[in-house]
Structure formats: C-alpha cells, structure tokens
Amino acid sequence: MIPGKYRSVSGRAPNNVNCGxxxxxxxxxxxxxxxxxxxxxxxTASFPGRLLQHDLERNYSSRQGDHINLVSSSAPFPILQxxxxxxxxxxxxxxxxxxxxxxxxxxxxxxxxxxxNFQHNFITRIQNISNLRRLIFLDxxxxxxxxxxxxxxxxxxxxxxxxxxxxxxxxxxxxxxxLDVLDLHGNQRDVDxxxxxxxxxxxxxxxxxxxxxxxxxxxxxxxxxxxDGNPIAQESWYKHTVLxxxxxxxxxxxxxxxxxxxxxxxxxxxxxxxxxxxxxxxxLLKEKKRLTINNVARQWDLQHRVTDIATNxxxxxxxxxxxxPCLKDGSTTSAFPEETxxxxxxxxNALQGLSVTDTHLVELDGDTLFLYGSGALESLDRNWSVxxxxxxxxxxxxxxxxxxxxxxxxxxxxxxxxSLHLKFKETNLVMLQQFNALAQLHRIDQLTIxxxxxxxxxFTLWKYYVLFRLSHFNMQKxxxxxxxxxxxxxxxRLFGMLAHVASSELPQYRVxxxxxxxxxxxxxxxxxxxxxxxxxxxxxxxxxxxxxxENTNRAMLTYTTRDFYNEKLEETKEKKKFCxxxxxxxxxxxTEINVKKEALQKLWPQMFIELVRDAVIETRNTNSYMxxxxxxxxxxx
Numbered sequence: 001m002i003p004g005k006y007r008s009v010s011g012r013a014p015n016n017v018n019c020g021x022x023x024x025x026x027x028x029x030x031x032x033x034x035x036x037x038x039x040x041x042x043x044t045a046s047f048p049g050r051l052l053q054h055d056l057e058r059n060y061s062s063r064q065g066d067h068i069n070l071v072s073s074s075a076p077f078p079i080l081q082x083x084x085x086x087x088x089x090x091x092x093x094x095x096x097x098x099x100x101x102x103x104x105x106x107x108x109x110x111x112x113x114x115x116x117n118f119q120h121n122f123i124t125r126i127q128n129i130s131n132l133r134r135l136i137f138l139d140x141x142x143x144x145x146x147x148x149x150x151x152x153x154x155x156x157x158x159x160x161x162x163x164x165x166x167x168x169x170x171x172x173x174x175x176x177x178x179l180d181v182l183d184l185h186g187n188q189r190d191v192d193x194x195x196x197x198x199x200x201x202x203x204x205x206x207x208x209x210x211x212x213x214x215x216x217x218x219x220x221x222x223x224x225x226x227x228d229g230n231p232i233a234q235e236s237w238y239k240h241t242v243l244x245x246x247x248x249x250x251x252x253x254x255x256x257x258x259x260x261x262x263x264x265x266x267x268x269x270x271x272x273x274x275x276x277x278x279x280x281x282x283x284l285l286k287e288k289k290r291l292t293i294n295n296v297a298r299q300w301d302l303q304h305r306v307t308d309i310a311t312n313x314x315x316x317x318x319x320x321x322x323x324x325p326c327l328k329d330g331s332t333t334s335a336f337p338e339e340t341x342x343x344x345x346x347x348x349n350a351l352q353g354l355s356v357t358d359t360h361l362v363e364l365d366g367d368t369l370f371l372y373g374s375g376a377l378e379s380l381d382r383n384w385s386v387x388x389x390x391x392x393x394x395x396x397x398x399x400x401x402x403x404x405x406x407x408x409x410x411x412x413x414x415x416x417x418x419s420l421h422l423k424f425k426e427t428n429l430v431m432l433q434q435f436n437a438l439a440q441l442h443r444i445d446q447l448t449i450x451x452x453x454x455x456x457x458x459f460t461l462w463k464y465y466v467l468f469r470l471s472h473f474n475m476q477k478x479x480x481x482x483x484x485x486x487x488x489x490x491x492x493r494l495f496g497m498l499a500h501v502a503s504s505e506l507p508q509y510r511v512x513x514x515x516x517x518x519x520x521x522x523x524x525x526x527x528x529x530x531x532x533x534x535x536x537x538x539x540x541x542x543x544x545x546x547x548x549x550e551n552t553n554r555a556m557l558t559y560t561t562r563d564f565y566n567e568k569l570e571e572t573k574e575k576k577k578f579c580x581x582x583x584x585x586x587x588x589x590x591t592e593i594n595v596k597k598e599a600l601q602k603l604w605p606q607m608f609i610e611l612v613r614d615a616v617i618e619t620r621n622t623n624s625y626m627x628x629x630x631x632x633x634x635x636x637x
Contacts, residue, residue, distance in 0.1 A: 095117040103125070103128075115135075125149065130153045133156065134156055141183070158180050164185070166187070184200075198222065210238075219248075224251040225246070291358075293398075297399060300373075371397050380412060381411070392418065426450070435469055447475060464487065471491070498557070
C-alpha cells in the first residue's frame with residue numbers, strides 16, 4: 001500500500017515526512033495498491049499512530065483474507081470468524097480485501113481493532129462496525145457505497161478512505177472529532193463543511209462551481225487542498241478565487257502558495273468585487289428603468305382611455321336630444337349613469353396611484369437622448385454641459401403627446417444644436433399637419449415615426465408630405481429608408497399646389513404675421529420686385545439668397561396645437577365678449593343722450609318763453625336794474 005518514495009530501505013519510517021496526518025490521492029493511472037498513500041508525524045506520535053505506521057510499512061505483507069472464514073447464517077449478514085493464531089498475530093487489524101462482499105459482515109469479539117480494510121468489494125452500505133470504538137483506520141476504497149452512515153460511534157477514527165465509490169452526499173461526520181484525513185476521490189458529489197481537516201484531495205470529482213465547496217473556507221485547520229481534474233480548475237478565476245476565500249491554505253494542487261500569489265489573488269478579488277458591485281448597480285438601474293417605462297406606459301394607456309371615454313361621452317351628449325323620448329315624465333334618469341361614473345372614477349384613481357411612482361425617465365445612452373413620459377421634457381430646462389449637449393445627435397420621444405413636444409422644440413433647438421435624428425414612438429401623431437411644427441428646428445437628417453401609437457403612418461402619402469414640407473432640411477432617411485431624388489420629385493408633384501394655395505388665399509397681413517423676421521424681409525423683397533425688370537431682379541437676387549431657406553409658400557403651412565388653439569379660441573371669446581359689452585355700453589349711452597335730447601326739444605319752447613318773460617320783467621325798471629347790477633359787481637369785488 002505504501003509507495004517506495006515514502007519507505008526507507010531498512011523499513012523504517014522516512015525522515016522527511018511532514019507533521020500531522022496526511023493523505024495523497026493519485027490521479028494518474030497507477031497499480032491498485034498505490035492508490036492511497038498514508039504517513040504519520042515524524043515527531044513523537046501516540047501509540048495508535050506508531051502502530052498504524054508499522055502496519056502500513058509492512059504493506060499488508062500477510063493477506064489475512066486468505067485465512068478468514070465468513071460463516072453464512074439465516075441472518076442477512078455473514079459472521080466473521082478468525083482463528084486464535086490470527087487474532088494473536090493480527091490482533092489490531094483486519095483485512096477483508098477482494099472478498100466479493102456485498103455487505104459488511106458481523107464482527108464480534110474484535111473490539112480492539114484499529115485498522116479495518118474492505119478494499120475492492122461490492123459493499124453498498126457501511127454497517128456492523130459500530131462496536132469497533134477503537135478503530136483508527138477504515139479503508140472502504142473501491143466499493144459501491146452511496147451514503148456515509150454507521151460511523152457516529154467511531155470517535156477515534158482518524159483516517160477514512162472512501163475513494164472510488166458512489167457517494168452523492170457527505171454527511172453524518174459530526175461525531176468524528178478526531179478525523180484528520182478523508183479520501184473522496186472518484187465519487188459523484190462535492191464535499192460538505194468539514195472543519196477538522198488538514199489536507200483534502202478532491203481530484204476528479206466533477207466539481208464545476210466554487211459554490212459547491214465554498215463551505216471549506218470555514219475550516220481553519222485546512223492547509224492543503226487539490227481540485228485538479230475538475231472542471232472548476234479550468235476556469236480563469238479558479239486560483240485567485242480559491243486563495244481569496246481560503247486564506248489558510250499553504251498548498252494548492254500540490255504547489256506551495258506564495259505571498260505574491262496571495263497578493264495577486266487579493267487584488268483580483270477586489271477588482272472582481274468592484275465589477276460585481278458595478279454589475280449589481282447596473283442591474284438595479286436596468287430594473288428601475290424597466291419598471292419606470294412600464295409605469296409610464298400604463299399611465300399613457302390610462303390617460304388615453306380616459307380621453308376616449310370623455311370624447312365618446314361628449315359625442316353621445318351632443319347627438320342625443322335634450323330629453324330622451326322614452327322618458328317623458330322625467331322621473332327616470334339616463335341609462336347606466338352610475339356605471340359610467342364609476343368607470344371614470346376608477347381610471348382617475350388609477351392615474352392618481354401611478355403619479356406617486358416614477359412617471360418619466362430621461363436617459364442618455366451614447367449619442368442618443370431617450371425621453372419617456374411628458375415629465376421628461378422638463379430636462380430640457382436643465383443646465384446641460386456644452387460637451388454633453390454636443391454629443392447628442394439623436395433624440396427619442398416615447399409616451400409623450402406630440403403637442404407637448406411642439407412646445408419644447410425651440411428649447412431642443414438651442415440645447416442640442418447637433419441633433420440630427422428625431423424618433424417618435426407613442427406620441428399620438430394623427431394628422432399630416434403636425435409635421436409642419438418640425439420646420440422650426442435647425443436641421444433634421446433622419447426622421448423615424450414608429451407605427452405604434454402614431455396613426456399618421458397609416459396614410460399612404462405621409463412620407464411624401466414630410467419630404468415636401470421639410471424639403472429645406474434635405475433629409476437623408478425617413479424610417480430608415482434612404483430618400484431618393486424621385487421621392488423628392490414625387491413629393492413636389494403631390495403637394496406643390498397645396499403650398500401655393502395656402503399662400504395665395506391668406507391676406508398679406510396674415511402672411512407677414514406667420515413669417516419670421518428673415519422671411520418677412522424676403523417676402524417684402526418679393527413684393528417689391530414684382531414690378532421691376534428682369535435684369536434688375538437678377539442683380540438684387542444675390543442679396544436675397546441669404547434670406548432664403550424654407551420656401552415662403554411652404555412656410556404658410558403651419559401647425560397649431562390643440563392647447564394653443566384652445567387658448568386662442570378662449571382669447572377670441574373673451575375679446576368678443578368685451579366688444580359686445582363695450583358696444584352695449586355705447587348704445588346705452590347714446591340712447592340716454594337721445595332721450596335727453598328729445599326731452600329738451602319738448603321743454604325748450606316753454607323754457608324760452610319763461611326766460612324772455614323773466615328778462616323783460618327784470619329790465620322793466622331801468623334804474624333799479626342798473627343799481628342791482630352795480631351791487632352785484634361790488635359784491636364780487
């Protein structure tokens with residue numbers, strides 16, 4: 001059993017043995033008897049240890065199994081019987097190697113045994129040895145054992161060899177306080193927590209992940225371990241992970257662990273920990289992003305459901321007569337009013353519940369700015385650094401009303417001057433007129449309109465209208481498709497007359513109010529050159545080219561948002577109301593003046609007669625009248 005490299009010529013124990021009990025598992029093909037190597041401390045050892053070493057160095061020179069009788073009985077286990085001579089010669093050891101045993105025999109009267117060998121049998125379960133309380137060495141190599149059991153009473157056991165079995169789980173070793181060496185090579189499962197081990201060899205045990213053996217880090221006495229021949233040993237992180245978690249190791253895979261290796265393992269472990277933290281952080285951010293987008297989507301859906309219900313309700317009210325003909329007595333209200341009200345309240349409460357959580361998201365990924373939810377538009381009011389703002393070339397709008405986007409387009413133009421690509425998804429683009437609002441931007445090279453949430457893409461000619469209305473941008477792609485010259489010509493043919501009609505039908509003051517300052521100058525220039533000669537026009541045309549850009553006729557095609565239209569409508573109503581009240585006041589005042597005038601005309605003849613009469617009576621006596629006048633003058637002084 002003991003290879004020559006561990007035996008001296010004289011049969012004495014070699015001098016170069018390390019301290020403590022050790023176990024070496026050979027992974028390369030060797031003769032069966034060299035599979036297990038075992039040696040004792042060279043220092044002062046206990047009597048059982050010296051006896052065990054003496055037995056091993058004799059290498060089982062005497063095959064006891066040839067002189068052992070196994071008596072069959074009606075019991076399920078055979079009974080072991082040894083002669084008196086064998087008991088005297090081999091009183092502390094028993095070898096039952098290659099006996100074709102399927103069970104452990106009953107061993108009575110052998111309580112003094114210290115070494116028991118069951119190698120190369122067919123034993124499936126450990127049993128019938130609980131009475132061997134002095135047993136130190138138990139060899140069950142090359143059997144068919146699937147579970148460790150029946151060892152709880154063997155408190156003196158120090159060496160347990162279970163190589164080449166079918167063990168799937170290591171357990172029931174809690175009471176083996178003296179166990180120093182455990183051989184598990186060639187089994188089917190990883191080890192459990194064994195805190196008393198000094199050396200553990202797990203070669204070729206099909207260990208594929210470190211989590212299976214991480215419990216070994218709790219064993220403070222473990223100093224030597226091998227994992228060679230396992231899938232885990234092929235991993236790039238294998239060595240530094242083992243050293244980082246098992247700081248007490250002195251040897252790994254039969255190689256001494258240096259301080260430099262420990263230091264490198266610590267550095268790599270710190271980097272791995274930082275990567276894990278960063279990965280965990282990114283995972284949390286991704287999950288938060290996913291939840292926020294889902295919440296924004298739900299809020300968007302609920303808002304549209306509320307809007308649709310309100311619109312349908314208004315239509316029903318406008319289409320229905322003032323009173324239902326079926327309800328002539330007026331005692332019964334309209335059908336199902338409570339259900340409609342309850343549905344509205346449910347949707348409103350749902351929206352209020354959603355508003356508590358994140359309802360918008362702003363994300364800058366490379367050169368793309370993603371905006372989810374109407375609240376994300378407020379990010380355009382932030383102080384973006386020049387470098388960050390200059391990097392943004394693509395802006396994506398999702399779950400935002402297009403009318404709200406229109407209001408921030410001037411800010412977008414100022415904050416992100418290099419934005420060339422606009423994406424719209426779930427923005428409620430429903431009519432071609434809405435594309436007119438994009439003309440106020442500085443430049444657009446690409447435009448992407450997602451069919452989801454944008455019914456306008458169902459129109460066959462929507463791309464041609466975009467190319468026509470935004471022709472001054474010279475767009476390169478629309479929805480990922482290259483724009484060709486034929487597309488531009490077709491767009492001009494389809495919608496060229498529309499721009500002419502729009503500009504010709506509007507009055508001049510209205511045209512000037514729509515145009516910007518530069519286009520106003522261009523428009524006035526065109527008005528002035530109508531009566532000039534062609535030569536003069538060509539000379540002045542160079543100066544006017546600087547004012548060119550968006551075609552003036554196309555500039556008449558504008559878009560007014562619903563909110564702006566409602567504001568204008570409300571303002572118009574207020575103006576009408578004011579004018580009406582002002583005219584009513586003027587009419588009332590004029591009426592009162594006319595009434596007074598008519599009354600004066602009726603009273604004037606009588607008043608004139610009375611005035612003449614009073615004057616005649618007063619001047620009848622000239623002297624008294626003069627005195628009276630002089631007296632009045634004196635009183636006034």
